[in-house]
Amino acid sequence: MAQQTPRMLEAEQLGNLIAVLLQKGYEVIGPTLRDGAIVYRRIESAEELPAGWSDKQEPARYRLERREDHAVFGHAVAPESWKKYLHPAEVRLWSAERQAGGFCVLNNQPQPHKPYAFLGLRACDLAAIRVLDRVLTGNKYRDPIYAGVRDGVFMVAVQCTRAAATCFCASLGTGPQVQQGFDLALTELVGPGSHRFLVRAGSDRGAELLAGLQSAPATENDVQAAKVAVATAAAQQVRSVNTADIRDLLYANFDHPRWDNLAERCLACANCTMVCPTCFCTTVEDVTDVNGDHAQRWRRWDSCFTLSFSYIHGGSVRASGKARYRQWMTHKLASWIDQFGTSGCVGCGRCITWCPVGIDITEEVRAIRETASHGNS
């Protein structure tokens, strides 16, 4: 559908937006304060949003900060991503029972769940969801669990008006401007005595919901203010990745000494893979009860940083930490392109913030590029 002209919502209408979503039967997930961080959890009112809070993110550092105003979306990305709902960390695939002479896999369908409404998706989050769509539903086999959740999600995106020091979506072309894939997109405009949202509908159901809220048409000034706010976020970004020929660059530098340097720092803690919105690797675990009569197969998140990830009879193929870090970064920035047609990275910067030793993927790319060998290795 063609994008409608934007409307303006007063801040109080945000509560109505959430109420309407709840009424329509959605479980609303939005940013909220929990344990010293802003995370994406179930919310039921606008009061639960982190008004007046922001975050300071640096390599290996995350701190909440008070803002001078009451903006509710004045923070950057959470320590987790929306994949925890779309591609859950623990899922039971099926259960089975022993029967005379054999077994029976029970026809149990996953428990029906309320559809989600995600409130507060950033451009990088939307880009990450597009990446996961390709990985999990764009191939010969379609992941029914992901597809089952994803198809019904109502997406309320938020334009970033402020970038964290760890953000680098601008250099990857994945943000900060939200372009597509949303039902509604909000740009928060806070000024002295004024707190409003510029809203665009990106789908029929988004337009329908918007029509049910009290709104005024957006003026030229409003539209301009929103543009400036997003441009500010882009300009604030201090990190970047030069993606020119990055696939060939990383393929050709398998033996670059920088990997040894990384090996000395990386703890193989797997934090980066947990917080990364596009990391999708899982493992399968078979469990039985004590009698051995009932079995279940569970799927859990896994990480290429573990030794068991690449274990085949006799040992792990990637035994060294060096090989495992190299695998993660090369996959994310290079092999992903061959596998799925795009980069696996969306520039959200979570891996930089949440690495306990502050490894900065943008710096690593720069270091390899600067002293790269060219040609085949």
Place this chain on the structure above:
Amino acid sequence: MSAQPATDPMRPRAYIVRQVAKETPDTFTLKVEAEERGNDSSFQPGQFSMLWVFGVGELPISISSNPAHHHGLMYTVRSVGQATHALVSQAAGSTVGVRGPFGKGWPLEAARGRDIVVVAGGIGLAPLRPLIYQVLQNRRDYGRLVVLYGARSPRDLLYRKELAAWARGDETQVLITVDYGGLSWRGHVGVVTTLFKYARLQPRRSLAMVCGPEIMMRFVTRELETQGLARQDIYLSLERNMKCAVGFCGHCQYGPYFICKDGPVFRWDQIRPLLDKYEL
């Protein structure tokens, strides 16, 4: 929007174990049949299944039966750990779970009209056996067949009766060697590449299919090139850790490839730069 249970690739189907035959002190061949009649057991030579033992675990195992037989499947399993031990310890009449078949098999189309050189090391002969059956049962579609097979010692040789039978076939040469020969072994001793000097090869007409430990495949492919085969006429079967076998879990990645769906059979020119990369 959920997948039908019958076609859900993550759900195992029940197969009854008909026979567990001992091949060597640690290797056994399971013969299984689908519990549900009409359950298709067809596969392409070179493909694999995920075999599941209730309450123990699941593993990728190459299918090593005759592709012309549609009622059952055979798997040659080496007992090296808990799950493989559980598989080979199944009694006839018990049930195992089977998912699959998965993967890209040997290039039967490209092989038509060509001489086939099969080079196998150890249990690598298992995924090649369906290919050999295919060639022998469709003799006119293929040229000469040369089988070079190496194992650790004489008692580790698989399918000895069949190897002898194949050797008697038309336009077929079977050569066997072991790394460690005992005094009663009258055959060749040495690594499998030492068999090339006895093989009657016409390199330009040949397609090679190789399977065995990765190190073995490295030196075999080098030798095949030295013998004059073109890189695009050499195929290998690789393996890596697998959990889902359908390209989602990410475990089997090898450079940009997923061994479960882009392989396990790869053409040599495609992966040549990867095989030399340590800890890829």
Place this chain on the structure above:
Amino acid sequence: METLERIIAAHPVFAGLESYYTGLLVGCASNVRFAAGACIFKEGGEANVFYLLRVGKVALQVFAPQHKPIIVSTLGEGEILGWEWLLPPYQWKSHAYAAAETRAIALDGKCLRNKCEQNHDLGYELLKRFAPIVVQQLEATRYQLLDVYAVR
């Protein structure tokens, strides 16, 4: 019946040798025959001969304390048995016995060594041809060492 000269000249290992040198080799050559099971040379013995295998099979064997004797390699028709005659200490590095009835051409290594000392060109030509044989054995042994089929 092929003459010694024809066989030696035609053997791939001596390809490209000047006919004068081939003639020298022929002068040091004779036909030999080993019955199945016969010992051809013993580890540690003086290596003064090498063989062009014509028919049969030869096994190279190593003895180690507390081990049954191990066959490390078998050689067949057309292969060269023995390189130890050319390089010091001119001692056999393994046992060799005929695994089957074997006929070969024996060449007098000691005589050839002396000729190589006198004629370095001949020496270089022979070294060039025997070094690859040693290398091949080295590589094959390395791969055997890796024990690629063993369970870890």
